[in-house]
Amino acid sequence: MHHQVIHIHAEAPPKPALGAPCNGCGVCCLVEPCPVGMLISRRRKGACDVLFWSDEASAYRCGLLVQPDRFMAGRWMSWGPLRRLWLRWARRVIAAGRGCDADFVQDEP
Template sequence: MREIILELHHEAPAKPAEGQPCNGCGVCCALETCPLGRLRFLQRRGPCPALTWSADAQRYHCGLLLAPGSDSLLGWLCARWISAGSGCDCNAEVQS
């Protein structure tokens, strides 16, 4: 198993267990770019450029989901493509 060092905000919540609701820890998006991010940023590897820290909410958000435009269909597609609401799908082991 390869080791990757991620630098996330020190106040980010701890990564939830796989399958648990997303809490905005940012680990999954810092590890790799999702299919939507790959299309938008033409990037296949590395952290997603859309990963956005919210100081008010003390969590990470998807910048693409926050500002999809005024089109509700586009917002729905963004949420579907990043699998929003389906729970944590990141199986990475995290150490502090």
Template sequence: MNGPGRVVWIEPDAPAKPAWGAPCNGCGVCCLIEPCPIGLLLSRRRRGPCVALRWVGAERRYRCGAVAAPGEVLGWGQGPWGRGLSALARPVLARWIAAGRGCDCDAQVDPGPGS
């Protein structure tokens, strides 16, 4: 997927990347390396962190903003229309990013020096 020696900055409190196929734990590695198809549209790039990725400090994990807060990420706002569109979009977006299907990121993670 990616060349050796690539550096990706991750929140220090983020959980360790799970093994491929294991349940997602919100480590964020996949979305920090490159956006998924939805992230491609939102980020308008094929490499680098997805603009929809959100760090949730209270949960100590990353979440997809397109699923967690579609009104904010997609610009629909928090009014009645935005909330309604978000409620309709959330399950569709979750399916499109394969939420709940397990880790599909095959990147090898090296925590680096001093970890």
């Protein structure tokens, strides 16, 4: 059995059950980046570089989806049709809104 320690914001909601709606707990992205996050973070293990804590939402958020200009700088992001395609593709690859797919056990401290 593999153990990994991740540091979770004290106010983060608990990880939902597998298949339950995402609640922004951040556990999945703190363990490893998704395929899109791997491109941006340039790593396959550890916390995703584009994951950030939102005080407003009291939850973790994916910067690629809510702040794409911050993480995907460049003139091409300002072009409306390409921007919309990028966001649609990113949501699909990340499986945003599909439910929790983090299939592992989270131990309490």
